Amino acid sequence: MEATKIHSLAEFLHQAELDKREVTRITAENPELTVEDAYKIQDEIIKIKLEAGDSIFGPKMGLTSEAKMTQMNVTEPIFGYVFNYMKVQNGGSISVSQLIHPKVEAELAFVLKKDLEGENLSVEDVLDATEYIFPALEIIDSRYENFKFTLPDVIADNTSASRVVLGDSLRKPEDFQSDLVGATIFINGEAKAFGTSCAILGHPALSISMLAAMLSRKGKSLKAGEIILAGSLTEAVRFNAGDYISVKFDGMNDVSFHVVE
């Protein structure tokens, strides 16, 4: 796909986010769009945001559950980037009028203390390079109508990245079983979704390993200090203005937010 086309599709999706408006998926008119093209569009959106003065918080992994991978017919997860403007304080609020049709997922995030590079990193390699693991809530908000997309669509749309509520419990990977963290999403006190961290590719550290592998094919690597959202423990749940969402993670502080108009 030519560069001008990539740029115009990136502008289109970026504008949809700014306008808080759902748009027709880009593969409808561009059925030939490949995964490779899609990452180029994502790169272009990142460039547009950086030029606008936004800065990157860290990468995020998507399609990390067996169910989603089967549904999308893929064997590998996908990645996008969380920006600093997307951060929400634990206990803070999210305004639905700033978003399109947001959903919440319970996730674990990794903070690296060493660089990570290579195609076949083991769970031990990743944990050894990890300073902390902390809980987070990812708010995904596909810019596409009815949250319906193909694989290239969602990659181009920066993997639906929208907001992230950051938990304030930092755990050392050696202090707990990071693949057996249970989580429950409560909306207004009612349990709506459950999951365990091994839902992320069998072990959340493998998600980091897969990201390192995908980046390594692009000639990139993960650096010490980097913060990575490893993927969701639960299904994604819709929420509405007036809701109070609180998520319990085994052995960690709750992560919560209020939803306002």
Place this chain on the structure above:
Amino acid sequence: MTVQSSKKTEEFALLLRNAEQKREGISPLSADNPDLTIDEAYQIQLINIQDKLNQGQVITGKKIGLTSKAMQDLLGVNQPDYGHLLNGMEYENNSVIPANILCQPKIEAEIAFKLKKDLTGPNITSLDVLLATEYIVPAFEIVDSRVQDWKITIEDTVADNASSGLYVLGEQKFAVSEVDLAQLGMGLYKNGKLVNTGVGAAALGHPANCVAWLATKLAEYDIPLKAEEIILSGALSAAVAVNPGDQFTARFAGLGEVSVSFS
């Protein structure tokens, strides 16, 4: 640090400076000047900090005040405030402090954060604070007011360096991953008797939230919280009056103790 001063702010700064030197409280600046704004109050604070820097003192960090709902309600505000910490305010654990160097001191138990990275805004969250923290220690803040009988409004305390006095840091340092700062309990003992209890969540829900508030607030003025700075995050319980001869110890769950005496 840029100080924009006017005749009024210079005058008020001098009044507070003299009050501190003479250890005699003045009548509240806001009483005679109800139009004094919070921005002007911060200018007054900065004038006096600059004066201390000119005399050779060094900024060691910042303190956050009015972090509890009770204190905010008392002063009729809905946000915290902050002041500057200077090297002359720091005392070691177990120090004996002559009470007559202060006007009308009170003591508060707090969590102190030592930063290892600059915290540059905007949109700083408590997670950013925790990741930028080298270690935490239990601390005492000895607050003091240069305003008679602590009859302060928000403007009075801000002008008066957020009623800062002295601070004492515990000796044992802890990683932020070692304790649950929101849930940790604290007991404050005066002369061996329990006089107050508190919990981390009393400081805006989590002590790191207070630091995140300050970093985000200062980002409006392009001022980062700097690596190496000590940040006193806010009282975990109400302040207790200090009298000569008093000995105080605060015990923090999982973080040991900090102690100080007054002569």
